[in-house]
Amino acid sequence: MKQRIILHIDMDYFFAQIEERENPQFKGKPVVVGADPKGGKGRGVVSTANYEARKYGIHSAMPISKAYQLCPQAIFLPVNMRLYEKVSERIMGIIKNYSSKWEIISLDEAYLDISFLKSYKKAERLAEELKKEIFKKEKLTSTVGIGPNKLIAKIASSQAKPNGILTVRPTEVQKFLNPLDIQEIPGIGPKTAEILRSLGINKIKELKRLKKSKLKEIFGRVGETIYHHARGFGESEVSPEEIIKSIGKEYTFEEDTRDPEIIFSIFEEIIREVWQEIKEKGFLISGVSAVCRFQDFETKSKQKSFKPKISNFEFLEKVAKKLLLDLLLKNKKLVRLVGMRVKVAPN
Ligand code: TTP
Ligand code: MG
Numbered sequence: 200m201k202q203r204i205i206l207h208i209d210m211d212y213f214f215a216q217i218e219e220r221e222n223p224q225f226k227g228k229p230v231v232v233g234a235d236p237k238g239g240k241g242r243g244v245v246s247t248a249n250y251e252a253r254k255y256g257i258h259s260a261m262p263i264s265k266a267y268q269l270c271p272q273a274i275f276l277p278v279n280m281r282l283y284e285k286v287s288e289r290i291m292g293i294i295k296n297y298s299s300k301w302e303i304i305s306l307d308e309a310y311l312d313i314s315f316l317k318s319y320k321k322a323e324r325l326a327e328e329l330k331k332e333i334f335k336k337e338k339l340t341s342t343v344g345i346g347p348n349k350l351i352a353k354i355a356s357s358q359a360k361p362n363g364i365l366t367v368r369p370t371e372v373q374k375f376l377n378p379l380d381i382q383e384i385p386g387i388g389p390k391t392a393e394i395l396r397s398l399g400i401n402k403i404k405e406l407k408r409l410k411k412s413k414l415k416e417i418f419g420r421v422g423e424t425i426y427h428h429a430r431g432f433g434e435s436e437v438s439p440e441e442i443i444k445s446i447g448k449e450y451t452f453e454e455d456t457r458d459p460e461i462i463f464s465i466f467e468e469i470i471r472e473v474w475q476e477i478k479e480k481g482f483l484i485s486g487v488s489a490v491c492r493f494q495d496f497e498t499k500s501k502q503k504s505f506k507p508k509i510s511n512f513e514f515l516e517k518v519a520k521k522l523l524l525d526l527l528l529k530n531k532k533l534v535r536l537v538g539m540r541v542k543v544a545p546n
Contacts, residue, residue, distance in 0.1 A: 202369070203314045203435045204322045207344045207352035208294060208329065210307035211361040214283055215249040218276050220338050229273035231257055234451070236267040236275050242451045242535070246278050250361060262496070290333055297329055302437045303444065310349055312437035319345065319368050326364045347372065350433020354383055372431035377404035384428045391418065391425070403429050446476050449538025455494045457533050466523055469539050470516050482543035483508035484515060489522035492536035499526050508544060515541070 210216065214232040219225050229252035234243020241263040248257040248266070255270040266273070287306040295301050300312035316322050326343040333341055340362040344355025347369045355375070359365035367375045381403060382392045394417065400406050406429045414422030427433070448469045456462060466489075477484065488502035501522045509515065519539050527534070 201314065202317075203312065203347055204316060204319065205346055205349050205352040205435055205437060206298075206311040206313050206322065206326060206329075207346075207349065207356045208309055208311070208326075208341055209356050209360075210290065210339060210341045212247055212249045212253075213307035213339075214247045214278065215252075215276075216339050217283055217286055218279075219249060221282075225274055227251065229255060229257070229270050230276065231263075231266050231270075231273045232276050232278055233266070234263040235277065236263045239264055239267045239271070241267070242453070248273075286337060286339070290337060290339070293332055293336065294329065297325060300437045310352065310437045312435075319366055323364060323366050326366075330362075330364070348431075348433040348435035349437070350385070350428055351375070351431055353385065354379070357383065376429070376431055377402065377407075379403050381406050384425065386421065386424060386428065391421070394418075444482075444544075445540050445542050446473055446482075447538060447540030448472050449490065449536055451492075451536045452534065455533035455535050459527075462527070462534055462537060463520065463523075466520065466537050466539070467516070469537070470519055473539055473541055474512050474515065477510075477541065477543060480543070481546045483510050483546050484541050485544050486542040487515060487519050487522070488540050489519055489526060490536075490538040490540065491523065491526040491530070491534060493530060493532040494535055495532065496535070497530075497532070498536075499530060501526055504542075510546070 215230045218230055218232060230249040231245055231252050232247055233245040235241045243263050245257060245259055245261045245263055245266050247259050252270060252273050257266045257269055257273070283306055291303055291309060294309050294311065298311040298313050302310045304310065313322055313325060316325065322345050326345060330341055330343060333339060342356045342360045342362060343364045344352045344357070344359060345366040346352040346355050351367050351372055355365040355367045379402065381387050381395055381401060384403065395406065400409065411423060411426045414426050416422070418425065450465050450469060452461070484505060485508045486502055486504040488500050490498060490500040492498040503518055503522060523537060
């Protein structure tokens with residue numbers, strides 16, 4: 200098989216770094232971007248925090264009230280999505296110039312297939328240039344991982360944060376993975392990790408001792424993926440034709456509720472807002488998901504894919520509402536937040 204060289208790039212503390220750039224007086228101080236903390240009573244979550252704020256234990260998706268408790272003196276800023284999207288577009292424009300095979304994953308993350316370089320040394324040089332160009336034009340730092348497939352490149356970049364480059368050559372994959380915590384593997388979330396830890400499995404090296412059949416028995420089909428990932432096998436194809444961006448909105452209720460009128464009127468508004476954005480950009484919709492966060496912060500989502508892609512508001516609305524209804528019927532708890540996200544592709 201032809202040797203692949205895949206590069207993963209991820210901007211450092213993206214939203215917060217942009218805010219620091221726009222407000223140099225924030226440098227060196229803890230900065231938290233997210234919902235309004237309202238003096239500790241705010242009900243939303245943290246989008247991201249700079250590294251100073253992370254020292255206090257603050258991280259993405261944490262309740263903003265908890266972040267406020269941990270560091271009330273931090274600078275709390277609202278999410279200025281329009282600005283971040285503009286910056287992201289310019290950064291992606293730079294990244295795409297480095298290979299014809301690129302894949303944008305989110306506002307601050309992309310893959311490049313740079314197999315054409317045929318050398319890891321050259322790949323590293325390209326990474327340095329790419330980082331330098333982004334820094335020169337946007338005054339923002341990023342981190343790059345390089346490996347034989349997307350999985351390894353992504354884990355490598357997460358290990359090199361912030362402002363780093365890490366190259367994992369094919370012969371180094373096992374040595375690289377072995378000492379890492381199992382949760383470094385994409386797809387092993389807190390729940391899966393908890394089950395594995397109860398079996399005494401904490402490091403990837405230990406995970407490799409489990410047979411494929413055993414993993415399948417415990418986790419079903421996901422078990423098989425975990426088995427391959429633990430050995431460093433991951434998708435290598437970088438597929439620009441699938442640059443699927445997503446557009447989403449969510450809303451946290453002032454008070455937890457179970458009132459269907461309140462829940463669905465807010466949800467309809469969310470659908471209309473998301474639809475507005477889709478229409479403006481002329482996207483087609485390839486999937487939709489509804490998300491529901493309950494009183495105890497448990498968060499559930501349900502999705503549906505569209506093949507062929509759709510561009511019809513009534514249909515989108517009907518499907519999204521059905522997904523939310525399913526979530527509500529399955530979980531009887533009070534609702535804290537509802538949201539919707541659509542996967543979109545250029546028309
Ligand atoms: P990440 O790349 O996951 O995080 P980051 O760039 O802030 O920090 P790191 O240096 O670890 O890469 O996400 C990119 C942006 O996406 C982030 O700046 C804010 C947003 N985001 C959320 O709004 N909510 C979330 O839960 C996460 C994980 C990210
Ligand atoms: Mg990032």
